Amino acid sequence: MRELFRGKLVRITAEEPETYAKSEVHWQRDSEFVRLADSDPVQLSSEKKIREWAEKRFEKGPQPDRYSFTVRTLDEDKLIGFFGLWINLIHNEAWVGIGIGEREFWGKGYGTDMMKLCLQYVFTELCLERVSLGLHEYNARALRSYEKCGFRLEGRTRRDILREGRRTDTLWMGILREEWLQMQNGENQ
Amino acid sequence: MNDIFTGKLVRLSAFDPEEMSKAFTRWNLNSEYGRLLNSSAHRMQSAKSTAKWMEKEAEEMSPAGYYFSIRTLAEDKLIGELGLDVVNWPGRDAFVGLGIGETEYWSKGYGTDVMNVLLRFAFAEINLRRVTLTVFEYNPRAIRSYEKAGFRHEGHLRNYLNREGRRWNEIYMGILREEWMELNNHAPSAVLGA
Amino acid sequence: MFDIQTQLFEGSDIRFGPIDHEKDAEIESKWTHDSEFMRLMEVNPARPMSAAMIKKQYEKLEKQLEEDKNLYHFMIRSKRDDRLIGKASVQWIEWTNGNGFLRLGIGAAQDRCKGYGSQALQMLLRFAFAELNLFRVSAIVPEYNEGAIRLLKKFGFVQEVRRRRSLERDGRRWDLFVFGLLNDEWRNQA
Numbered sequence: 225m226r227e228l229f230r231g232k233l234v235r236i237t238a239e240e241p242e243t244y245a246k247s248e249v250h251w252q253r254d255s256e257f258v259r260l261a262d263s264d265p266v267q268l269s270s271e272k273k274i275r276e277w278a279e280k281r282f283e284k285g286p287q288p289d290r291y292s293f294t295v296r297t298l299d300e301d302k303l304i305g306f307f308g309l310w311i312n313l314i315h316n317e318a319w320v321g322i323g324i325g326e327r328e329f330w331g332k333g334y335g336t337d338m339m340k341l342c343l344q345y346v347f348t349e350l351c352l353e354r355v356s357l358g359l360h361e362y363n364a365r366a367l368r369s370y371e372k373c374g375f376r377l378e379g380r381t382r383r384d385i386l387r388e389g390r391r392t393d394t395l396w397m398g399i400l401r402e403e404w405l406q407m408q409n410g411e412n413q
Numbered sequence: 414m415n416d417i418f419t420g421k422l423v424r425l426s427a428f429d430p431e432e433m434s435k436a437f438t439r440w441n442l443n444s445e446y447g448r449l450l451n452s453s454a455h456r457m458q459s460a461k462s463t464a465k466w467m468e469k470e471a472e473e474m475s476p477a478g479y480y481f482s483i484r485t486l487a488e489d490k491l492i493g494e495l496g497l498d499v500v501n502w503p504g505r506d507a508f509v510g511l512g513i514g515e516t517e518y519w520s521k522g523y524g525t526d527v528m529n530v531l532l533r534f535a536f537a538e539i540n541l542r543r544v545t546l547t548v549f550e551y552n553p554r555a556i557r558s559y560e561k562a563g564f565r566h567e568g569h570l571r572n573y574l575n576r577e578g579r580r581w582n583e584i585y586m587g588i589l590r591e592e593w594m595e596l597n598n599h600a601p602s603a604v605l606g607a
Numbered sequence: 608m609f610d611i612q613t614q615l616f617e618g619s620d621i622r623f624g625p626i627d628h629e630k631d632a633e634i635e636s637k638w639t640h641d642s643e644f645m646r647l648m649e650v651n652p653a654r655p656m657s658a659a660m661i662k663k664q665y666e667k668l669e670k671q672l673e674e675d676k677n678l679y680h681f682m683i684r685s686k687r688d689d690r691l692i693g694k695a696s697v698q699w700i701e702w703t704n705g706n707g708f709l710r711l712g713i714g715a716a717q718d719r720c721k722g723y724g725s726q727a728l729q730m731l732l733r734f735a736f737a738e739l740n741l742f743r744v745s746a747i748v749p750e751y752n753e754g755a756i757r758l759l760k761k762f763g764f765v766q767e768v769r770r771r772r773s774l775e776r777d778g779r780r781w782d783l784f785v786f787g788l789l790n791d792e793w794r795n796q797a
Contacts (some may be wrong), residue, residue: 225751225777228642228653237640238655282660285667288502289476291654313476313502314539349642349652351503351775405778454703501650504774542780545770568768570787572743575704580742585768585785 228345230298233337236345239294239303245275247303251325260363261323263385263394289313291350295338297329304329307342309350317354318346331365339373343404353401360385361393374407375399417538418481420530422523425481425495430471433482434464436491440514449552450512452574452583477502479539483513483527492518495531497544505542507535520554528562536590543589549574550582563596564588615734616681618726623681623695626665631682632658634691638714647752648712650774650783677701679739683713683727692718695731697739705742705790707735724758732762736790743789749774750782763796764788 229236239247249271251257258266269277281292291309296302305324312318320342324335346352357375359366371377375397383391418425438460441447447455458466471480477500483493493513500508511527513519535541546564548555564586572580616623636658638644645653656664671678677700683693693713700707711727713719735741746764748755768785775781 225643225646228646229640229655235640236655238636238657238660240657240659279659282663285663286651286654286656286660287476288651291652293655313499316505316540348777349503351505452704453701501774503652503776504650504772504780506770506773542775543771543773545773567770568766568785570706570743570745570767570785571765572789573704573706575742585770587770587773589772 226344226348228349229341231337231341232298233334234295234297234304234341236293236341237296237303241275241278243303244278244294245271247325248274251323254325254327257323257325257327259387260360260366261321263360293342295324297334302326304334305338307338309342309346311350311352316352317356318350318352320346320355320357322357335366335369336372339369343373343399347401347404354398356396356398359395359397361395367395370397373399374403376403417534418530419486420526421486422521422526423483423485423492423530425527425530425534426484428467428471428480428482428494430464430467432491433494434460434467436482436514437463437494440512443514443516446512446514446516448576449549449555450510452549479534483523485518485523490515492523493527495527497531497535499539499541500545505540507541507544509535509544509546511546524555524558525561528559532562532588532593536593541590543587545585545587548584548586550584551576556584556586559586562588563593565592615730615738617686618730620686620721621683621692621723621726621730622686623727623730624684626669626680626682627691628662628665631691632661632665635661635694635714641714641716643716644712644714646776647755650747650749679734681731683723685723692723693727695727697731697735697741697744700739700741705740707739707741707744709735709744709746719754724754725761728758728762732788732793736793741790743787746786748784748786749776750784751776756784756786759786759788762788763792765792 249269252268255266289311291311293307294303295305295307297304304326305322307320307322310319322335322339322342324330343355346355357370359370361380376399377395378398379396380393381396382393384394385392438458441455441457444455477498479497481495482491483495484491492515493511496510498508500506509531511524511531513523532544535544546559548559550569565588567585567587569582569584571582573583574581636656639654639656642653668680672680678696678698680696681694682691683695684690685692692715693711695711697707697709709731711724711731713723732744735744746759748759764786765788766784767787770783770785772780773783
């Protein structure tokens with residue numbers, strides 16, 4: 225069977241709460257990262273608070289409808305980002321949230337490699353039938369990456385975000401299992 | 414769309430710990446019932462203690478468990494319990510457990526009716542791909558009922574149970590979504606049709 | 608002949624032991640980052656776990672061992688350097704019926720195919736049959752786990768149940784088998 229946790233540039237990990245909290249604090253201080261990744265206002269949390277939150281999260285043990293992964297580079301084992309899945313088990317589909325907190329890894333294919341690993345996991349291990357995501361209209365780099373991975377633009381909510389005095393849209397994208405499978409077959413030829 | 418929880422003889426209704434704990438306690442006074450349903454020895458518990466246990470289970474319930482009480486359509490009488498436990502989400506396979514506590518409803522088609530309602534819920538509402546069950550070799554009534562509902566034999570654990578001085582097999586049965594659809598002459602849209 | 612001298616927990620290259628709360632979590636965490644191991648060991652989706660998550664599992668396990676009485680759990684270590692190489696358990700024990708389910712895993716790929724699995728299974732069976740006095744044991748194995756199926760058959764397990772297309776992994780559906788071995792069958796082999 226194919227290797228699930230290693231891509232071309234990155235690998236999937238689960239980090240110790242202290243390690244994760246250190247990185248998260250560092251990433252939060254980059255407000256451009258936060259404004260690309262999130263809609264909530266930028267805020268700064270302490271390492272302690274993040275660690276406690278991380279520990280509380282796995283109190284109940286692994287849940288079948290929530291997956292949370294961190295990502296390290298293959299060559300230097302550097303912790304650069306994360307992705308998470310929110311699954312609807314009945315309808316067999318999920319929402320994905322993904323981010324690279326270390327800005328020197330933007331625009332170099334790491335995000336695309338991460339998303340490809342994520343989709344492979346979703347479609348061959350979780351065996352879901354669809355993945356959805358949302359992104360800011362002003363996040364052109366992410367849009368290109370997601371399109372490369374096979375996501376299609378499905379709609380937009382107009383001018384629902386207000387930042388720096390400007391209103392922008394949120395874009396909604398999705399990929400179906402059949403589409404992903406077709407892409408795989410295409411790549412294998 | 415007709416009600417997915419209603420069959421020809423029974424309907425599935427919500428599992429209320431207070432009501433069910435009283436019923437459980439009464440049904441389990443009948444040791445035959447316990448020995449048909451459970452492999453472990455019965456530990457006689459009060460209704461109060463059973464209710465507490467049920468509430469705790471309900472609290473901790475993951476997205477994987479569904480519990481129902483079974484009521485007759487004719488008199489809305491509570492006659493049994495039904496549980497569906499999704500053991501593997503990617504495979505979309507669940508274990509079903511069914512017990513009719515009111516013995517006057519045995520051998521009258523109630524079990525098969527419950528199972529038909531359950532299978533429709535499993536395949537058409539929560540989109541499972543298969544349903545599994547175990548049944549004891551000494552329970553031919555249940556085995557026949559499940560066969561009628563479309564379950565196929567998948568083997569047995571040899572000499573799994575030890576009761577009344579001899580050993581008995583635990584039989585596994587399973588039904589795939591494709592098999593159920595064929596049995597019901599259903600195309601996917603027909604299941605959801607009016 | 609009443610043999611209580613032969614060690615239950617010592618094999619030729621491996622031994623059974625308790626959890627080492629200081630060191631084991633890190634090693635198990637590494638195993639969980641290997642999707643091949645996870646897919647052989649678990650029916651549920653493979654997901655990496657941090658040492659902190661593993662430690663939490665150990666807490667739950669120790670509590671269960673104390674309260675449950677239906678579970679026996681062993682860590683497998685190499686005798687030469689005391690290195691953690693796997694784990695084994697007898698679980699879901701029903702005392703009135705004399706049943707239990709076995710679980711066994713060798714964590715690192717380089718430790719497999721060295722005979723450790725055989726030694727571990729041998730010790731586990733002796734414990735289940737000659738110490739717990741179980742009447743029979745079962746093991747659940749996915750169709751694609753050829754190594755485990757070979758090992759079980761070597762020890763005389765019989766394939767008893769085939770749960771058709773119960774799993775989906777890597778783009779196709781797989782059967783899930785249940786194998787069983789009776790105490791008599793085991794005794795007659797020795």
